Every structure is written in structure tokens, then in C-alpha cells.
Amino acid sequence: MASTPRTRPGPPAHPVYVIGGGPGGLAVAAALGARGVRAVVLEKSDAVGASWRTHYDRLRLHTTRRLSGLPGLRMPRSFGRWVARADVVRYLEKYAERHELEIVTGVEVHRVERAGSEWLLHATGGRRLTARAVVVATGYNHTPRLPDWPGLDTYRGELSHARAYRNPEPYAGKDVLVVGLGNTGAEIAADLAEGGAARVRLAVRTVPHILRRSTAGWPSQRSGILVRRLPVPLVDLLGKLLARVAAPDLSAYGLPRPDTGLASRQRAGAVPVQDVGLVAAVRTGKVEIVAAVDDLDGPDVVLADGTRITPDAVVAATGYRRALEPLLGHLDVLDDRGHPLARGARTPRRAPGLYFTGFTNPISGMLRELSLDAERIARRIARTRPSATS
Numbered sequence: 001m002a003s004t005p006r007t008r009p010g011p012p013a014h015p016v017y018v019i020g021g022g023p024g025g026l027a028v029a030a031a032l033g034a035r036g037v038r039a040v041v042l043e044k045s046d047a048v049g050a051s052w053r054t055h056y057d058r059l060r061l062h063t064t065r066r067l068s069g070l071p072g073l074r075m076p077r078s079f080g081r082w083v084a085r086a087d088v089v090r091y092l093e094k095y096a097e098r099h100e101l102e103i104v105t106g107v108e109v110h111r112v113e114r115a116g117s118e119w120l121l122h123a124t125g126g127r128r129l130t131a132r133a134v135v136v137a138t139g140y141n142h143t144p145r146l147p148d149w150p151g152l153d154t155y156r157g158e159l160s161h162a163r164a165y166r167n168p169e170p171y172a173g174k175d176v177l178v179v180g181l182g183n184t185g186a187e188i189a190a191d192l193a194e195g196g197a198a199r200v201r202l203a204v205r206t207v208p209h210i211l212r213r214s215t216a217g218w219p220s221q222r223s224g225i226l227v228r229r230l231p232v233p234l235v236d237l238l239g240k241l242l243a244r245v246a247a248p249d250l251s252a253y254g255l256p257r258p259d260t261g262l263a264s265r266q267r268a269g270a271v272p273v274q275d276v277g278l279v280a281a282v283r284t285g286k287v288e289i290v291a292a293v294d295d296l297d298g299p300d301v302v303l304a305d306g307t308r309i310t311p312d313a314v315v316a317a318t319g320y321r322r323a324l325e326p327l328l329g330h331l332d333v334l335d336d337r338g339h340p341l342a343r344g345a346r347t348p349r350r351a352p353g354l355y356f357t358g359f360t361n362p363i364s365g366m367l368r369e370l371s372l373d374a375e376r377i378a379r380r381i382a383r384t385r386p387s388a389t390s
Helices: 023-034 050-054 085-098 183-194 220-227 232-246 262-267 278-283 325-331 366-383
Strands: 016-019 039-043 102-105 109-115 118-123 127-131 133-136 158-161 175-179 199-204 210-212 273-275 288-291 293-297 300-303 313-316 354-356
Touching: 016 023, 016 109, 016 118, 016 127, 023 039, 023 085, 023 366, 050 085, 109 325, 118 133, 175 183, 183 199, 183 273, 183 278, 220 232, 232 262, 273 278, 354 366
Parallel strands: 016 039, 016 133, 039 102, 133 354, 158 313, 175 199, 175 313, 199 288, 210 273
Antiparallel strands: 109 118, 118 127, 293 300
16 A cells, blocks of 8 residues: 655745834734744844833823733733833833744834735845735834924923933023923823922923823723714713813813813714823912913924023923834835824735734824734734745
């Protein structure tokens, strides 16, 4: 009886390359590893969690510890309910170690191209890396953005982006203008007021929804999770009703209640501001609300109401760009704002095998959504038959 010829195993498939060693990238790599798929994380800095290492000292998660862990490892109870920035860094380091993730630091990917049924990554040092799939996890807050204020190039005052802010010590005794009332601007303004700045003004163009981080022990994140799938008009109505009970009314201090709904505002990209000290600072006069910045004139800042002020320092909490155009702009996978057209387990129609995670700022919590995305992406990739190397 003739023996059945043995089939030789083919060459190994190319790995999945994950661009970015923050929470989203690490979570995807761990979820892929749990399914037997080799994933290689490429991080341009020298360590994981690079952006968390450079955030301001005061920062704590606005989401609870129990709802912020990544797949396969809970955050330690010793971190407390609202986890500090330094503890997030410690957690990410432990996460990479626990899951034995394959991470290459000091490598920046400059361009991603389609190569037949696979992907070609152009990286630092002339590297050309072939991938069966690519996960872009470079982060929502990637590149600091300054508005194109008239007079910006010739402004003679001290101006920095919030990315450079660490703590209030350098601003002790100074008159400081913080520009932008998002979560970062609100927290920096409160930090300066508590940390010795002589005067703190907060320039506001669009009044956000301001929520208490928790009410009677109930975190606002849980409310965000409960309403996440509800229709926008219904969430707007619920948010308006909730605001009467749980949100402070600061109309007398220059912060009227927003005229658009919470979910409508979030759909447009503006998440609610979690109160971690701003409300008290405004009510006690330690933080003054002023009009938006219109332009810069020599040493002066000109506000939208015509007021001219000359602060000692300006901290611009004016957001970030995703900065994906150099990497992917040629692939027709970004919208007119530079955001991915598809996210999570969905891939762009013209770019199968290309995934994005971490490019939304959901009211249900960024880390929670990154965890869900990681599992979905990993399931999708694991089900897709890889191409073998030639």
C-alpha cells in the first residue's frame, strides 16, 4: 500500500505590524497573541506609553480603574479609583511584560503602501517591512495644534502648547492665560490656580458640557456606557435632564449652559469636560472666564470682545491633529478632517487588512473602547487567511 506523501509546511506568514506602543497598540498586540497571531509593535520613542509619560503631573484617568483595564490584565486595586498618570505608565509597562509582547522601539513608520495582498511599511533607517495586516494606533492626541491666529509668528509673549505643561511651578506668581476649555484646559487652569499662579484666565470660544466625574458614587462614565447606543436626540434630552441635577450652573461666571445637546456635541468631536477642580476655582474667582482669543499683537493678546490683555504666559490647550496624512494620505482612507474613514474591525473598502484604533474620544471611556476594539480587530485578523512569504 502506497504511503500518503507528507505535505511540507509552507514558509511562515508575515507578522501583523502594529504602529504605536500606547494602550491601543499594546491591547491589539496582546489580543492577537492570545489567538496565536504574531504581532510586532513598532514604537518611535524608546518606551511604551510615550504620550502618557509626557502628560502633566496632575492628570488622572477620568474613567474608573475597573473600567479602564486592557484585555488580559486588570489594573491593580492599589491604584485607587481614579488612576494617576504615573500609574498608567507603570500599568502599560507591566502589560507589555505580562503578555510578552514583541516591541521594537526607536522605529518610526513613515509610509504604508499596499503590496499585492500584503502591506509594505517604510520605516526608520530605510527599513522595508512586509505585513499581512497593519494596525494604526498612533493616537488621538498625536501632534499639538495651534490655531492660525493672526500675529502668531511675531508674538513677543511666552506661548506654549499644553503638551509642554507639566506642573504649576514655573508659573508661580505669574499672570497666565489658558486657551481652550476642554478637559486639558480645564485641568491645567485649576492646577495653576491651586499651584500659585498670581492670576489665571481661561479663554473660551465654545462652552462645553461640564459634568461631575461622579454623582453620589455613580461615575459619569457608566452613564456614557448606558447611553452609547441610544439615538442622539434621546441622549441629548437625557443629558439636559441630568444637567439640571448633576451639572453645575456657571452662567453667572461667564459659562452658560451649552445650547446644543451632549451627544450632538460629542458626535461633532467635543467630549464633555469632567470637573476635577475647575468649578470650585471659577466659583471662588481663582479662574476667570474670558472671551476667545482672536489674534496676537506684539506682546498683547486680543480677545473676541475687543479686550486686550498682556499675560506673562499663554498655555494653549487647543487640541491635537491626528497627523496621518504623511503615513496614509495617498491611500484614500482618510476623511477631509484627516480622520480614518473606517475604525475598529472595519477596514477601508480600498484597503483590506488596514485597521485603525484609538481615533475617537467616546463618552464611554477611551481605554474601555480601545479594549473592545482590540478584541474585535484581533478576531477579524485571526479569521483572515494570511499570505505566506515567498
